[in-house]
Amino acid sequence: MSDNRFEFVKMEESASEHLSAPRYSYWASVFRKFFSSKVVITMLVISAVIMLFSFIHPLFSHYDPTSQGNINDKTMSFIKPCLEYPFGTDRTGRNMFDAVWASCGNSLSIALIATGVTTTLGVIVGAFWGFSKKLDKIMIEVYNVVANIPFTLVVMVLVYVMGAGKWQLIFALSCTSWLSTAYFIRVQVMIIRDREYNLASKCLGTKTSTIITRNIMPYLTSIIVTSIARDVPNFISYEVFLSFIGIGLDVTEPSLGRMVSDYVQYMQAPSASYLFWIPVILCAMISVSLYIVGQALADATDPRTHMI
Amino acid sequence: MSTNNEKEVLLSVRHLEVTFYNNKKRFRAVKNANFDIYKGETFALVGESGSGKTTIGRSIIRLNHTSDGEILYKGKKINGKLSKAEQRDVIRNIQMIFQDPAASLNERATIDYCVSEGLYNFHLYENEEDRERKVDDVLNAVGLLPEHKSRYPHEFSGGQRQRIGIARAMVMEPEFIIADEPISALDVSIRAQVLNLMNKFKKERGLTYMFIAHDLSVVRYFSDRIAVIHKGRIVEIAPTDELFNYPLHPYTLSLLQAVPMPDPQIEKAKELVIYDESKRDLSGEKPILQEIRPGHFVFANDREMAEYREKLKEMIAFKKEHPTND
Ligand SMILES: Nc1ncnc2c1ncn2[C@@H]1O[C@H](COP(=O)(O)OP(=O)(O)OP(=O)(O)O)[C@@H](O)[C@H]1O
Ligand SMILES: [Mg+2]
Numbered sequence: 001m002s003d004n005r006f007e008f009v010k011m012e013e014s015a016s017e018h019l020s021a022p023r024y025s026y027w028a029s030v031f032r033k034f035f036s037s038k039v040v041i042t043m044l045v046i047s048a049v050i051m052l053f054s055f056i057h058p059l060f061s062h063y064d065p066t067s068q069g070n071i072n073d074k075t076m077s078f079i080k081p082c083l084e085y086p087f088g089t090d091r092t093g094r095n096m097f098d099a100v101w102a103s104c105g106n107s108l109s110i111a112l113i114a115t116g117v118t119t120t121l122g123v124i125v126g127a128f129w130g131f132s133k134k135l136d137k138i139m140i141e142v143y144n145v146v147a148n149i150p151f152t153l154v155v156m157v158l159v160y161v162m163g164a165g166k167w168q169l170i171f172a173l174s175c176t177s178w179l180s181t182a183y184f185i186r187v188q189v190m191i192i193r194d195r196e197y198n199l200a201s202k203c204l205g206t207k208t209s210t211i212i213t214r215n216i217m218p219y220l221t222s223i224i225v226t227s228i229a230r231d232v233p234n235f236i237s238y239e240v241f242l243s244f245i246g247i248g249l250d251v252t253e254p255s256l257g258r259m260v261s262d263y264v265q266y267m268q269a270p271s272a273s274y275l276f277w278i279p280v281i282l283c284a285m286i287s288v289s290l291y292i293v294g295q296a297l298a299d300a301t302d303p304r305t306h307m308i
Numbered sequence: 309m310s311t312n313n314e315k316e317v318l319l320s321v322r323h324l325e326v327t328f329y330n331n332k333k334r335f336r337a338v339k340n341a342n343f344d345i346y347k348g349e350t351f352a353l354v355g356e357s358g359s360g361k362t363t364i365g366r367s368i369i370r371l372n373h374t375s376d377g378e379i380l381y382k383g384k385k386i387n388g389k390l391s392k393a394e395q396r397d398v399i400r401n402i403q404m405i406f407q408d409p410a411a412s413l414n415e416r417a418t419i420d421y422c423v424s425e426g427l428y429n430f431h432l433y434e435n436e437e438d439r440e441r442k443v444d445d446v447l448n449a450v451g452l453l454p455e456h457k458s459r460y461p462h463e464f465s466g467g468q469r470q471r472i473g474i475a476r477a478m479v480m481e482p483e484f485i486i487a488d489e490p491i492s493a494l495d496v497s498i499r500a501q502v503l504n505l506m507n508k509f510k511k512e513r514g515l516t517y518m519f520i521a522h523d524l525s526v527v528r529y530f531s532d533r534i535a536v537i538h539k540g541r542i543v544e545i546a547p548t549d550e551l552f553n554y555p556l557h558p559y560t561l562s563l564l565q566a567v568p569m570p571d572p573q574i575e576k577a578k579e580l581v582i583y584d585e586s587k588r589d590l591s592g593e594k595p596i597l598q599e600i601r602p603g604h605f606v607f608a609n610d611r612e613m614a615e616y617r618e619k620l621k622e623m624i625a626f627k628k629e630h631p632t633n634d
Contacts, residue, residue, distance in 0.1 A: 017453055017468070024460055026416070196411040203369055204426035204476070205399040218416035303415065303462065 026303065034300035040292060047289040050282070054105035061095075063102035065254045068092045078272055087278050090263070100278060103254040108286065110170055110255075111235035117174040119228055122181025123220070127212055129182055130189025143183050146176050155238065156247065164250045169242070173235055181227055188223055192216050222302040229294020233287035240283060256283050315346040318382065318484060318516050319368070325376035326363050326540075337363045339540045341377070342597055345484075350510065350517040352527035352548075354563065355537035361520045362407065364537075365486045368518070369404050370395065381484070400430065403477035405487040407520075409469035409494070413461040419472060420457035423447065426480045446479040450505060467498035471505065478509060486518045491526065503530055525567045528552065533603075536560045538583075542597060546604040554623050556606045556616045559583045 035041060070076040070093025079089040087096035129139050146154075158172035192198070198215050206214075236256070242248035243257025244264075256279050263275040299305050326338040337360045345351045353361050366372040367387065368379055379387040386398050406412035413422055423443050426432070433439035444454045450471040461469060470490060477485060487506065491499040507530070509515055521527050527534055528548065535545040536559060544557040555561050562583035595609040600616055608616055 017451060017456075019456065019459060019463055024463060026460075196406050196408055197414045199366075199371055200404070200406055200412050200473075200476070201414070201425060202371065203399065203404050204480070205396060205429040206425060207429075214417065214421075215414050303460070 024306070026306075029303070029306040030300045033305055034296055037296065040296040043289040043292040043296075046285060047293055050104065050286055050289070051108065053101050054108050057098070057101035058105050061098035061102065063095075063098040063254060064252075065099070065102075065258075066252055068094070070094070080271070081274055088274055090272075090275055096275065096278065099254060099259065100282060103256045103259050103279065104282060104286070106166070106249075106254055107236055107239050107256040107283075110166060110173070110239050111232050114170050114173040114177070114235045115228055115231040117170070118178045118181050118231055119224065121174075121178040122227070123185055123224060125178070126182035126185025127189055127216065129186040130193060131208065131212065136186075139182075139186075143179055146179050147183075149176075151176065152238075152241075155242065159242065159247050164248060166249060166253055169239065169248045173238060177231070181231075184227060185220065185223070188220055189216055192219055222298045225294060225301055226298040229291055229298055232294070233291050236283065236287055315349075317344045318347040319345040319518075320380040320383075321364070321368075321377070322380065323377035324364070324367065324374060324379065324387075326360070326367055326372055327375040337540050338367070341537075341540075341542050343535055343542060343545055345516060345518060347516055348514055349532040350519055350530060352519045352521055352531035352534045353537060354521050354524055354527060354534055356522060356563075359537045360540040361522070361537060362488055363540075365404065365488050365518065365520055368486060369402050370398060396430070399426075400480065401482055402484045402486065403480055403482040405470075405473050405477055405485060405490045407488040407490070407493065409466050409473055412473055413469055415461050417460075418457065419447075419452075419459050419461065419464075422461065422472060423457075423476050423479055426476065430480075432480070442479060446475045449478065449509075450475045451501075466494050467501060470494060470502055474502070474505060474509075478513075481513070482515070484516045484518070486520070488520045489522065490519075492522065499526075523566055524552075524563050528567070536563060541607065543607040544605065545597070550601070550604050553627065554601075554604070554620055556600065556604075556619065557608075 070089075073093055076089055076093030077091050079085050081088040081096075085095055085097060087100055089095055090099075125139075129135050154176050155172045158175060159169060162168040162171070193216070198211055201211050201215055239248065239255060240257035240260060243255050244261040246261065249255050249258060259279040260276065260283070263279070266272040267276045321341055321343050324338055324341040325336065328335045328337055341364060343351070353364065355361055363372055367374050370387070370390075374387045377387075378385055381398070381401065384394075386394070390398070417425075420443060423446060424439060427439055427442060433442060443457065447454060447456060452468065452471060452475070456464075461472065464472065470493075474490070490506070491502050494502060506517070510517060517531075519527060519531055524534070531548055533545065533547050534551050536543050536551075536557065538559045544551065544555070544560045546554075551560065552564070555564050593609045595607050595612060597605050597607050598613060599605050600613065600620065606613075606616055
């Protein structure tokens with residue numbers, strides 16, 4: 001064979017450095033991962049529909065739980081769910097469709113506001129708590145005392161002392177619960193704080209505040225979302241529980257818990273059991289759908305799930 | 309000014325003590341360490357896991373608190389309390405390459421940010437273009453491509469990540485680099501690549517290295533002088549050839565035994581020495597680090613010094629009779 005049939009191929013050193021993986025973008029991956037499951041999309045649609053109805057329907061229905069306009073009209077009471085009254089009516093002839101959405105909206109807003117306060121306060125305090133040894137000494141004592149008092153007891157005592165009402169209930173729910181979020185964040189910050197890449201940043205002269213925002217907080221996105229996903233359904237069940245045992249909200253304020261407690265007497269009555277089951281099922285649907293959506297979002301914001 | 313035999317001291321560690329407290333329990337991680345590092349050399353610090361190598365390295369760049377002693381950089385004290393400006397000076401001049409490439413990069417930041425972080429902190433660029441050029445240049449120097457800038461650390465292999473770590477230190481244009489076992493977490497096949505890269509930078513930029521390693525085989529062809537550390541105590545310091553030819557301290561001997569020999573005959577005949585401090589004759593006065601030959605220090609008391617001198621004489625005589633090529 002003659003040499004001219006061969007040709008020199010230059011060796012290209014940088015070829016081996018080429019990354020064949022497609023370009024990575026954090027938020028695009030979060031988006032893709034989040035929408036990759038049919039169950040999650042279904043749950044997202046369910047919770048979106050429930051929220052839309054809960055917050056928009058009451059604006060038109062102006063539902064007032066104290067008005068009993070139809071109490072003397074026997075034809076209006078105990079109408080089973082039909083086209084005109086999708087959720088039926090109760091003994092006093094109240095339109096359950098209006099009542100359910102007004103209650104749902106109120107319960108949801110209580111849970112969402114309480115979660116907002118808890119998370120904001122918890123994350124800010126937790127970040128500094130994890131970084132400062134001095135603050136840790138004080139906070140850990142406070143936490144140990146508060147964490148050992150049952151949460152239900154704290155809420156019940158506060159509600160009794162301050163009286164019933166939406167804002168009092170929100171205060172009672174968030175009063176101590178931000179501490180456990182802060183503690184949760186503190187532990188995570190402490191784990192991440194001494195990791196080598198933060199030491200490396202320190203060696204490059206990066207300020208502590210920049211280390212918190214650029215090195216620590218991005219790692220906590222999924223942890224914060226997890227905590228939110230856990231708090232919202234939790235606060236909803238607390239509201240339901242408190243209203244069920246008759247404390248927390250004023251009689252003028254509709255809520256899922258109040259509905260459940262009002263209609264629990266019909267649970268066994270075959271002709272009117274819908275009065276009890278509709279709010280119960282709705283309550284379960286809110287909790288489950290929000291929880292699953294939250295968990296899926298928490299998973300999706302964790303970049304370890306982005307590979308494959 | 310440096311002449312041939314009067315080398316310029318860049319970093320000087322004097323009576324360094326580092327103590328950790330665990331619930332009131334004291335633990336001396338570094339005990340009375342003394343050594344000098346000359347400008348332009350590679351100084352290796354070798355010892356087993358947990359001997360305090362990283363602790364010494366981290367004390368120099370102020371990540372660890374020192375409980376006693378002094379660290380002098382170009383004659384200026386850099387441990388203990390310093391002003392903001394002095395702290396920034398230390399960071400500008402001394403950089404570190406970390407032990408674990410998997411843990412030392414921020415996973416939520418792009419390579420562009422990882423490499424530029426120091427540039428941003430010290431505003432070491434004239435404008436955005438200048439910064440990009442600097443990042444491109446340093447990535448190119450470590451064999452990575454400019455297109456990698458928008459990628460995230462988890463997309464890279466261990467060797468590539470370690471080179472990103474090197475790029476991030478190099479872009480600061482430091483004079484002195486502490487390399488904490490930069491290759492021990494890497495696959496054997498890419499170790500040489502990273503070592504060659506570090507050597508290239510040393511030649512091009514006249515850098516000084518403190519190279520931390522846990523066995524002697526790695527540092528043999530890479531370093532000018534070696535310090536052997538055992539349980540926080542430096543037991544022997546010598547130029548590389550001297551240490552390999554005339555090892556004196558029993559711990560150094562046991563480390564040398566761990567270096568594999570290319571000759572199977574020698575490898576088979578090798579008898580394993582395991583260093584056990586409790587079995588040694590520790591009678592006599594307290595040992596200190598003493599100079600036995602020019603540039604060769606060993607941790608010993610007067611009785612041991614006499615033994616070592618005897619041994620050294622024998623070894624030198626033996627070498628004369630049996631000259632080897634190495
Ligand atoms: N922050 C700390 N608090 C308490 N003890 C510590 C701390 N850092 C290190 N130590 C202890 O100091 C000793 C020396 O640790 P160091 O990390 O310096 O070892 P090393 O020689 O680098 O080991 P390796 O080869 O495993 O990296 C170890 O016993 C370790 O447990
Ligand atoms: Mg180490």
